[in-house]
Amino acid sequence: MTHAPDGTILSAAGIQKRFGALVVLDDIDFAMGADEAVGIVGPNGAGKTTLLSVLSGAYPPSAGTIAFKGDDVTALPATQRCRLGLVRTHQVPKPFGGMTAFENVFVAASHGAGLGRDEAYEEALGSLKLCGMLGVANRRAETLGLLDRKRLELARALAARPTLLLLDEIGGGLTDGEAGELVETIRELRHRKISIVWIEHIVHILLQVAERLICMDAGKIIADGEPQAVMADPQVISAYLGGGPK
Amino acid sequence: MSVSAVIERGTAASRAAGIGIAAIVVLLAVAPQFLSAGMVDRMTALFIYVILAAMWNALAGFGGLVSVGQQLFFGLGAYFAIRLANAGLNPFVSLFVSAIVVGAVSWPISLFMLRLKNGEFAIGMWVIAALTHLLVNLDRLIQGETGTSLISLNVYDASTRRLTIYWLALASMTALLAILFGLLRGSTGAAIRAIRDNEDAAASVGVRVTGTKRLLFVLAAFGIGVAGALWLATAITFQPKTYFNVQWTAYMIFMVLVGGIGTFEGAILGALLFFLIETWFGGTGVWYLIGLGATALVFSLFLPRGLWGTLEERFGWRLLSVGYRVRLPADEATGGAALPANTTTHREKA
Numbered sequence: 085m086t087h088a089p090d091g092t093i094l095s096a097a098g099i100q101k102r103f104g105a106l107v108v109l110d111d112i113d114f115a116m117g118a119d120e121a122v123g124i125v126g127p128n129g130a131g132k133t134t135l136l137s138v139l140s141g142a143y144p145p146s147a148g149t150i151a152f153k154g155d156d157v158t159a160l161p162a163t164q165r166c167r168l169g170l171v172r173t174h175q176v177p178k179p180f181g182g183m184t185a186f187e188n189v190f191v192a193a194s195h196g197a198g199l200g201r202d203e204a205y206e207e208a209l210g211s212l213k214l215c216g217m218l219g220v221a222n223r224r225a226e227t228l229g230l231l232d233r234k235r236l237e238l239a240r241a242l243a244a245r246p247t248l249l250l251l252d253e254i255g256g257g258l259t260d261g262e263a264g265e266l267v268e269t270i271r272e273l274r275h276r277k278i279s280i281v282w283i284e285h286i287v288h289i290l291l292q293v294a295e296r297l298i299c300m301d302a303g304k305i306i307a308d309g310e311p312q313a314v315m316a317d318p319q320v321i322s323a324y325l326g327g328g329p330k
Numbered sequence: 331m332s333v334s335a336v337i338e339r340g341t342a343a344s345r346a347a348g349i350g351i352a353a354i355v356v357l358l359a360v361a362p363q364f365l366s367a368g369m370v371d372r373m374t375a376l377f378i379y380v381i382l383a384a385m386w387n388a389l390a391g392f393g394g395l396v397s398v399g400q401q402l403f404f405g406l407g408a409y410f411a412i413r414l415a416n417a418g419l420n421p422f423v424s425l426f427v428s429a430i431v432v433g434a435v436s437w438p439i440s441l442f443m444l445r446l447k448n449g450e451f452a453i454g455m456w457v458i459a460a461l462t463h464l465l466v467n468l469d470r471l472i473q474g475e476t477g478t479s480l481i482s483l484n485v486y487d488a489s490t491r492r493l494t495i496y497w498l499a500l501a502s503m504t505a506l507l508a509i510l511f512g513l514l515r516g517s518t519g520a521a522i523r524a525i526r527d528n529e530d531a532a533a534s535v536g537v538r539v540t541g542t543k544r545l546l547f548v549l550a551a552f553g554i555g556v557a558g559a560l561w562l563a564t565a566i567t568f569q570p571k572t573y574f575n576v577q578w579t580a581y582m583i584f585m586v587l588v589g590g591i592g593t594f595e596g597a598i599l600g601a602l603l604f605f606l607i608e609t610w611f612g613g614t615g616v617w618y619l620i621g622l623g624a625t626a627l628v629f630s631l632f633l634p635r636g637l638w639g640t641l642e643e644r645f646g647w648r649l650l651s652v653g654y655r656v657r658l659p660a661d662e663a664t665g666g667a668a669l670p671a672n673t674t675t676h677r678e679k680a
Binding site: 140142161162163166167171172174178179180181182183184186187188190191192194195196197198201204205206209210212213218221222225240241243244 | 333335337517520521523524526527528530531532533534535536537538539592653654655656658
């Protein structure tokens with residue numbers, strides 16, 4: 085890949101994902117460096133979330149290999165990949181509804197990051213604070229609204245101490261003000277040297293963080309490179325305007 | 331990004347409860363001195379009910395593994411005790427070796443049962459229990475449904491036997507509750523609850539889903555095996571259909587739902603309530619069962635969180651809580667994006 089500088093953290097080669105006869109990912113090659121923040125855009129049904137699920141280990145690819153920090157992780161389940169530092173968030177938040185916000189995050193700190201009790205407390209509190217969730221730390225997650233659930237999703241992933249964070253539409257459904265706060269939080273993650281792959285429909289938010297943009301359509305990568313160039317790419321324009329949402 | 335907050339695990343009430351529980355256990359240990367023989371037997375039954383309720387609650391209320399086949403382990407606990415005693419092992423020792431065997435047997439069962447989800451798991455467990463019941467019937471020693479007895483207990487005179495079983499049941503209950511509480515209160519307990527609430531999300535934040543479920547499944551099997559073996563010791567006779575009866579699981583569900591599913595105190599309270607209902611109304615035959623059913627119905631309609639769950643929510647009572655509470659210094663709580671109004675509300679709930 086042209087855009088994979090030295091110090092590649094994640095590389096995926098020849099990734100295919102089929103659900104029965106439906107081909108959702110069609111021969112995806114993707115690599116990124118440890119210092120990158122990559123945005124992924126594309127019309128609905130392009131396969132963005134599926135790609136994230138395959139990269140995070142939620143389900144195995146039908147073909148292809150995935151390497152994380154130089155090791156082949158294709159056969160590893162999500163639990164193991166998380167412990168190696170490859171952590172995702174979910175497009176539709178999946179909180180542990182019967183547990184408090186703090187407990188949600190504590191689980192990630194103690195199991196994902198493998199921290200002892202006191203360190204896990206500190207990590208969990210730090211993640212909650214970074215995501216502006218300290219005030220609702222004792223609330224059961226099922227009682228939280230959408231914005232707090234999204235923040236919790238991010239805080240929980242952070243508490244697992246990722247080196248590469250896969251964000252799936254973390255900004256969807258937020259107001260501009262809320263999205264602005266989110267951008268600030270994610271910029272802070274960049275300062276902490278966490279690499280990021282971020283799927284987002286709201287492109288102007290994405291471009292405040294992403295230095296590289298990938299556009300997917302119909303299970304393929306149709307453009308990859310410097311954000312402005314990708315947005316100006318005729319194929320990208322046609323995927324959005326010509327082809328319309330699928 | 332250091333946050334100066336305190337993580338509270340207990341409250342003043344829960345520390346007092348700890349002392350109270352220790353006192354109750356001591357009182358119970360000397361109680362047979364003052365109780366009639368019949369009451370000693372009834373109390374032994376209560377201890378067994380508490381074990382059953384606590385184990386089913388751990389499995390379903392904390393782990394989300396709703397099983398209607400836990401009579402499998404109850405029956406096996408009794409059956410293996412018969413077998414071991416028949417092989418010449420001391421009958422009292424047999425009770426506990428039997429439970430260990432039950433735990434060991436539950437391991438391979440977990441390999442395929444834990445692949446099933448929700449309703450499939452619940453009914454699948456019932457199927458395994460029914461199958462095992464039939465297999466046990468094939469054992470010549472058991473003589474089909476005629477059954478057999480733990481004959482070797484007869485070498486002890488009735489009062490020694492009664493007292494020994496009472497103390498064994500009390501010790502087993504105390505130890506099992508302590509083990510369960512320790513497990514559920516630790517980071518494994520947090521993982522168990524996370525799996526209950528969302529298995530995929532738990533895996534995505536590094537929780538070992540299958541291994542954690544297996545640990546809980548085997549522990550619950552062991553505990554219910556202890557209960558089955560103790561029940562055999564009090565009843566002496568073993569008829570497979572009595573032990574492998576689904577009513578045992580129905581009782582467990584009743585105790586946990588009425589007491590408060592997913593709360594440690596709830597299962598104990600539910601067992602106590604069930605015990606009282608049985609003591610007062612057990613003699614009324616069919617009406618007793620109708621009463622049990624009606625009580626369960628009323629609770630699921632009007633108090634779905636059970637007695638303790640409702641009290642906990644309304645008054646913030648926490649005696650044997652496995653949860654975590656964050657107590658923030660005033661400036662942290664009001665800073666950032668946090669809403670102070672919310673924090674106050676939770677304080678009251680906590």
